[in-house]
Amino acid sequence: MNAQTPEVRSTEQLREKWMKPEVITGSEILLRSLLLEGVECVFGYPGGAVLYIYDAMYGFEDFQHVLTRHEQGAIHAADGYARASGKVGVCIATSGPGATNLVTGIATAYMDSVPLVVITGNVATSLIGTDAFQEADITGITMPITKHSYLVRDVKDLPRIIHEAFHIASTGRKGPVLIDIPKDVSAEKSLFEPVKSVNIRGYNPTVVPNKLQLDKVVQAIAEAERPVILAGGGVVYSGAHEALYEFVKRTEIPITTTLLGLGGFPSGHDLWMGMPGMHGTYTANHAIQQADLLINLGARFDDRVTGKIDGFAPRAKVVHIDIDPAEIGKNVNTDIPIVGDVKVVLELLNQEVKRSDKADAWRSQIMKWKAEKPYKYMDSDDKLKPQWVIELLNKTTNGEAIVTTDVGQHQMWVAQYYKFNQPRSLITSGGLGTMGFGFPSAIGAQKAFPDRLVISVNGDGGMQMCAQELAICAINNIPVKIVIINNQVLGMVRQWQELIYDNRYSHIDLAGSPDFVKLAEAYGVKGLRATTKEEARDAWQEALNTPGPVVVEFVVDKDANVYPMVTQGSTIDQMVMGDCE
Amino acid sequence: MMTTRHTISVLVNDQPGVLQRVSGLFGRRGFNIESITVGQSEEQGLSRMIIVTLGDDNTLEQIEKQLYKLIDVIKVVNLSSKPMVARELALIKVNAGASERPEIMGVVETFRASVVDIGSNSLMVQVIGDTEKIDAMIELMKPYGIRELSRTGATAMIRG
Numbered sequence: 001m002n003a004q005t006p007e008v009r010s011t012e013q014l015r016e017k018w019m020k021p022e023v024i025t026g027s028e029i030l031l032r033s034l035l036l037e038g039v040e041c042v043f044g045y046p047g048g049a050v051l052y053i054y055d056a057m058y059g060f061e062d063f064q065h066v067l068t069r070h071e072q073g074a075i076h077a078a079d080g081y082a083r084a085s086g087k088v089g090v091c092i093a094t095s096g097p098g099a100t101n102l103v104t105g106i107a108t109a110y111m112d113s114v115p116l117v118v119i120t121g122n123v124a125t126s127l128i129g130t131d132a133f134q135e136a137d138i139t140g141i142t143m144p145i146t147k148h149s150y151l152v153r154d155v156k157d158l159p160r161i162i163h164e165a166f167h168i169a170s171t172g173r174k175g176p177v178l179i180d181i182p183k184d185v186s187a188e189k190s191l192f193e194p195v196k197s198v199n200i201r202g203y204n205p206t207v208v209p210n211k212l213q214l215d216k217v218v219q220a221i222a223e224a225e226r227p228v229i230l231a232g233g234g235v236v237y238s239g240a241h242e243a244l245y246e247f248v249k250r251t252e253i254p255i256t257t258t259l260l261g262l263g264g265f266p267s268g269h270d271l272w273m274g275m276p277g278m279h280g281t282y283t284a285n286h287a288i289q290q291a292d293l294l295i296n297l298g299a300r301f302d303d304r305v306t307g308k309i310d311g312f313a314p315r316a317k318v319v320h321i322d323i324d325p326a327e328i329g330k331n332v333n334t335d336i337p338i339v340g341d342v343k344v345v346l347e348l349l350n351q352e353v354k355r356s357d358k359a360d361a362w363r364s365q366i367m368k369w370k371a372e373k374p375y376k377y378m379d380s381d382d383k384l385k386p387q388w389v390i391e392l393l394n395k396t397t398n399g400e401a402i403v404t405t406d407v408g409q410h411q412m413w414v415a416q417y418y419k420f421n422q423p424r425s426l427i428t429s430g431g432l433g434t435m436g437f438g439f440p441s442a443i444g445a446q447k448a449f450p451d452r453l454v455i456s457v458n459g460d461g462g463m464q465m466c467a468q469e470l471a472i473c474a475i476n477n478i479p480v481k482i483v484i485i486n487n488q489v490l491g492m493v494r495q496w497q498e499l500i501y502d503n504r505y506s507h508i509d510l511a512g513s514p515d516f517v518k519l520a521e522a523y524g525v526k527g528l529r530a531t532t533k534e535e536a537r538d539a540w541q542e543a544l545n546t547p548g549p550v551v552v553e554f555v556v557d558k559d560a561n562v563y564p565m566v567t568q569g570s571t572i573d574q575m576v577m578g579d580c581e
Numbered sequence: 582m583m584t585t586r587h588t589i590s591v592l593v594n595d596q597p598g599v600l601q602r603v604s605g606l607f608g609r610r611g612f613n614i615e616s617i618t619v620g621q622s623e624e625q626g627l628s629r630m631i632i633v634t635l636g637d638d639n640t641l642e643q644i645e646k647q648l649y650k651l652i653d654v655i656k657v658v659n660l661s662s663k664p665m666v667a668r669e670l671a672l673i674k675v676n677a678g679a680s681e682r683p684e685i686m687g688v689v690e691t692f693r694a695s696v697v698d699i700g701s702n703s704l705m706v707q708v709i710g711d712t713e714k715i716d717a718m719i720e721l722m723k724p725y726g727i728r729e730l731s732r733t734g735a736t737a738m739i740r741g
Contacts, residue, residue: 139598143601143602143605144605144606144609148652151598168652201594201655202593202651202652202653202654202655203652324650325646325649326643326649326650329639330643
């Protein structure tokens, strides 16, 4: 709640007020329904088609509205809020350009199964289809990137639709749901009665798995000599981290966590092998390739994880556990498919599974690889290395911060060198790989956890894709620590051009970028710059000691590459080791 | 794996945009649509789509699973996995001078098709049957000169 909130009323009192049946406008129905869904904070940007909604919000104190400076900032913030808290993120935008500016954010959330309710205004129902001012068919545009969408044609449907939207967004495989509200619908009055139940005939996610399939898994674990667990975002999203920890404790099966799974299992654990895939560890990739049993827990065999799909895990019997049946068998042939909530499945399995001695030699092999082939980089005394900066962040925060990243090299270095121990502490655009996500998502994460340390790690490229949201940090005193790993180029593109396109560096030079310290100061945010290790330590310490938002620019070596690397078309054990050699 | 023709029945909510959701899904996932028909079903508020598609068993499995992910999809049945009846209807407007008419009428009769309109120089033939029958009818009409052809795509049901 912001500083202007005059009185604190109890939730029960408020709830009683909201629940009262009353004839109110569509806009008021929307606000009350959001409150009844437990919404505390929405991110948005007003405009013509949502004027009634914003009018209803005038002086409205029951939840907070954060006015971003771009709709893309609003939806990424809502996304960061949802990923950090596990609750449904909500954003509001107007029709036409307001709605289309949300498209990247909706696709980002869809690819990573993030629960969002996205509210857009539209032109009045009488104008729909006439190419009216600021009209866009946003339900049509977003059909492939939403879990579901609604165009509200009658205000009477609004309470049901909002309740369904929250239900659909937050259950099964989570995802964004869009509600498009024409202007006249937001103005029209109707009797509002809270909706208490949901009845959607075509939607009934399978949570509890088939018992016979579980028995097969127990049997497979007992027989396996080289078992591996591949844990993904599903572990985090279903709150299965404790059940997973128990599962590993019982079975002592080596585990690798995907980018979205990082934090779902403590990185300090002996059996944790790091991340698999394109920039994964030697250990994780070789373990998968040699495994005779691969247990996928809520991961979707993304191409960045599998590499060349034909040669992926060639010796393994594959168990795939996922809430979304369509993921099973989509990319990798599965021997034991299990549809269900990962947490429920693991809790059931934990009653049956046992450690198998047959895998002892394998466990020793994993330990050997881990010791021999850790992530490595060439450090330097005179140049600041980006990996060193991430290690600095890790050490000074004991791996306990919420870290959001943008996309590119710095994202991979965070995944490699920041040691996550808690679920929901890494917030990153894994599936869509959205530049511009890192900074605004941190604003959302910080709104969800005002008292936790939130670090947003960005490159100098991505930072400029949503830098306008510095205003939000300044004006609301949102104390995100904004790290810019500045190598003056689009680093990941440069890396591919260096390694695969014969050093033909095409359009990657970011000369002309602003002075980030001055940019921060222009918004009223403290700005610091470091070019040496000593400056880096000092600047970072100062940032941590500063109560409000701070931008810390680390000017780093542009020649650094992310290693190891599996180039496209290779199996994941064909790794270019680079500095990790 | 072998690519075969499948006929799928999809029971959907009769909602605006539902055809777009289903056809869009086929488009973006690279599933083939050979024909699609939509109409009312036995239950009010629900429509039935019959989609004929080409693909191997894996593709078919994905099609079914992806369809089920659409909230407006209630039930998906692979009709061609069981004995089924599939029918489509075609209207063929064929050149027919007075001298050719008896000959065409003969073909129409043999096919248990019917002539539904007679113009000064043409006949409109309506034929109902499975895809092969319609294909055959079209082949037989070709020599006379087909002016216009319109066919519905298959609608289908499991026997029994």
